[in-house]
Amino acid sequence: MNPLAVLRNTFGFDAFREPQEDIINALVAGQDALVLMPTGRGKSLCFQIPAIVRPGCGIVISPLIALMQNQTRALQQLGVRAAFLNSTLDPATAAGIEAALEAEELDLLYLAPERLTQARTLDLLRRSRISLFAIDEAHCVSQWGHDFRADYLQLDLLARDFPQVPRIALTATADARTQEDIALRLQLQDAQKYVVGFDRPNIRYQIALKQNPSKQLLQFLRREHQGDAGIVYCLSRKKTEDTASWLREQGFNALPYHAGLDPGTREANQDHFLQAEGVIIVATIAFGMGIDKPDVRFVAHLDLPKTIESYYQETGRAGRDGEPANAWMVYGLQDVIKLRQMLEGSEGSEEYKRIEQHRLNAMLGLCEITTCRRQALLAYFGEDSGPHCGHCDTCLYPVDTWDATEAARKALSTVYRTGQRFGVNHLVDVLLGKETEKIFQFDHHQLPVFGIGRELDANRWKSVFRQLVARGLLSVDLAGYGGLKLEEKCRPLLRGDETIALRQDVGQSGRTGKRLTKTPLDAHIDVGLWEALREKRRQLAEHQGVPPYVIFHDATLRAMAEEQPRTLEAFASLPGVGTRKLDKYGEAFLGVIADSGTA
Numbered sequence: 001m002n003p004l005a006v007l008r009n010t011f012g013f014d015a016f017r018e019p020q021e022d023i024i025n026a027l028v029a030g031q032d033a034l035v036l037m038p039t040g041r042g043k044s045l046c047f048q049i050p051a052i053v054r055p056g057c058g059i060v061i062s063p064l065i066a067l068m069q070n071q072t073r074a075l076q077q078l079g080v081r082a083a084f085l086n087s088t089l090d091p092a093t094a095a096g097i098e099a100a101l102e103a104e105e106l107d108l109l110y111l112a113p114e115r116l117t118q119a120r121t122l123d124l125l126r127r128s129r130i131s132l133f134a135i136d137e138a139h140c141v142s143q144w145g146h147d148f149r150a151d152y153l154q155l156d157l158l159a160r161d162f163p164q165v166p167r168i169a170l171t172a173t174a175d176a177r178t179q180e181d182i183a184l185r186l187q188l189q190d191a192q193k194y195v196v197g198f199d200r201p202n203i204r205y206q207i208a209l210k211q212n213p214s215k216q217l218l219q220f221l222r223r224e225h226q227g228d229a230g231i232v233y234c235l236s237r238k239k240t241e242d243t244a245s246w247l248r249e250q251g252f253n254a255l256p257y258h259a260g261l262d263p264g265t266r267e268a269n270q271d272h273f274l275q276a277e278g279v280i281i282v283a284t285i286a287f288g289m290g291i292d293k294p295d296v297r298f299v300a301h302l303d304l305p306k307t308i309e310s311y312y313q314e315t316g317r318a319g320r321d322g323e324p325a326n327a328w329m330v331y332g333l334q335d336v337i338k339l340r341q342m343l344e345g346s347e348g349s350e351e352y353k354r355i356e357q358h359r360l361n362a363m364l365g366l367c368e369i370t371t372c373r374r375q376a377l378l379a380y381f382g383e384d385s386g387p388h389c390g391h392c393d394t395c396l397y398p399v400d401t402w403d404a405t406e407a408a409r410k411a412l413s414t415v416y417r418t419g420q421r422f423g424v425n426h427l428v429d430v431l432l433g434k435e436t437e438k439i440f441q442f443d444h445h446q447l448p449v450f451g452i453g454r455e456l457d458a459n460r461w462k463s464v465f466r467q468l469v470a471r472g473l474l475s476v477d478l479a480g481y482g483g484l485k486l487e488e489k490c491r492p493l494l495r496g497d498e499t500i501a502l503r504q505d506v507g508q509s510g511r512t513g514k515r516l517t518k519t520p521l522d523a524h525i526d527v528g529l530w531e532a533l534r535e536k537r538r539q540l541a542e543h544q545g546v547p548p549y550v551i552f553h554d555a556t557l558r559a560m561a562e563e564q565p566r567t568l569e570a571f572a573s574l575p576g577v578g579t580r581k582l583d584k585y586g587e588a589f590l591g592v593i594a595d596s597g598t599a
């Protein structure tokens with residue numbers, strides 16, 4: 001069969017996405033490839049189809065043991081002869097799979113890198129017919145990233161020991177340095193490189209000012225994500241537990257996840273999130289790598305990530321199925337102070353801290369910009385982003401700016417006059433001329449700046465300080481209690497050589513308005529039918545012990561509800577319905593559609 005026929009018959013899709021076809025053809029022709037594609041664009045098909053088309057078995061190297069089972073099950077559902085070998089299998093099952101490999105009865109075999117590099121496995125591979133090697137999550141080979149895996153370094157043996165077998169390395173996260181590393185360490189310098197931009201058009205970015213975070217989260221969930229699966233990220237373990245139990249009290253199916261939970265609970269919570277529908281996981285960043293759940297409808301951050309890279313990776317876990325998804329965050333000055341303190345207190349050289357400080361500043365910049373968030377994100381990754389996106393928060397609710405030159409000067413003078421060691425709350429008290437105990441304790445009522453800022457209220461002053469910190473005119477004293485200090489950068493403003501415009505913070509109530517267009521209730525779909533289809537999918541999934549999306553993705557279910565096919569032939573034309581799934585599930589879902597029509 002040719003690749004297009006496999007795409008249509010086995011996977012049930014009409015056409016390739018750019019540049020899947022080129023990559024597949026290269027591999028089928030025996031060439032190597034290095035693929036950089038954002039999550040959800042369709043990397044898997046790039047090696048699955050050539051593995052099916054070429055004689056022999058494709059070996060997929062993936063660090064994520066927990067995912068192998070679901071991935072192979074999803075392939076088996078399509079009639080692809082797929083299997084995995086890892087430490088979770090009993091010896092008899094593993095032996096059976098090894099025999100199947102030698103007998104050329106497999107199309108795809110998933111292996112962890114530590115398994116592959118065992119002499120025993122290598123012998124087995126040498127005895128077998130291998131169609132290709134796919135190295136998934138290839139950035140794990142790079143020491144620059146957070147996901148470095150020492151076992152990946154040994155994968156250079158593939159080039160040496162199997163020179164005839166084409167290799168493809170794939171990743172969603174690789175800056176220029178990491179790309180070089182991948183090519184070098186996997187001996188892919190001569191491979192054709194395929195780079196698809198970073199853009200995730202189905203994700204909507206929203207960053208709001210942190211006021212009452214729990215309440216803001218609740219509003220967001222109630223308004224946009226009833227019954228949806230999602231991830232809420234927090235900085236501390238305790239906060240994940242508190243937030244999860246609070247969400248449960250509010251009627252959401254929420255579970256905590258962090259490295260301090262006992263392994264049994266942690267695994268059970270993760271499994272529940274992966275297997276059931278509509279579960280919210282409240283997690284530290286320990287949760288994520290290897291979460292290959294396609295129907296995560298939102299990622300919410302209650303605390304600021306340390307870098308734009310982390311932010312993009314974490315938010316990228318939403319909407320892998322290409323359906324609309326939300327990336328939502330609240331942040332405030334306290335986040336900045338906390339992160340800077342953590343950085344300062346961390347191990348690591350001055351050089352390291354300086355670099356991390358820059359990365360944190362870039363993250364702050366993203367929070368404070370008044371222009372399109374998506375453009376800023378893409379620009380950060382060195383990508384020309386085209387026109388503004390039209391559906392991030394700053395595009396939807398353009399931010400007003402105000403001339404804050406005078407206010408900023410007053411704020412900076414107050415920092416200076418009080419000795420560059422007080423935190424925001426006290427500085428605001430000085431500006432407003434509040435007669436607090438602390439004011440009298442330090443004789444701050446005697447200062448010329450005392451009470452010079454009564455034209456603005458406390459919130460507005462806090463906003464000024466936050467933005468001055470975010471822009472690097474002020475820095476936070478990390479040894480103490482968050483006292484603010486002047487930075488070199490504020491001089492021109494103080495001298496009167498510069499003016500400054502700041503963003504007008506939008507109040508909590510200011511941002512109601514457009515909801516995300518979501519599956520499927522906004523799409524003129526018969527809700528009763530949609531729920532009936534979901535229930536059928538749930539039953540089938542439960543019966544086989546697989547997650548519902550392994551039966552059909554939301555996109556397929558939605559097409560079913562929209563088009564309401566009445567015949568197997570019509571059913572076959574739905575996206576994601578190949579011949580095998582047509583046979584297995586066509587009648588069952590047609591039955592649901594017919595019943596709903598007569599009701």
Ligand code: ADP
Nearest residue numbers: 013015016017038039040041042043044045321
């Ligand atoms: P990645 O590994 O890049 O994150 P996947 O391979 O998991 O992405 O694919 C993401 C989604 O896109 C899956 O639901 C997949 O079935 C779908 N998909 C991939 N290629 C196509 C295509 N050519 N046409 C339609 N859907 C596709």
Ligand code: ZN
Nearest residue numbers: 372389392395
């Ligand atoms: Zn935008």
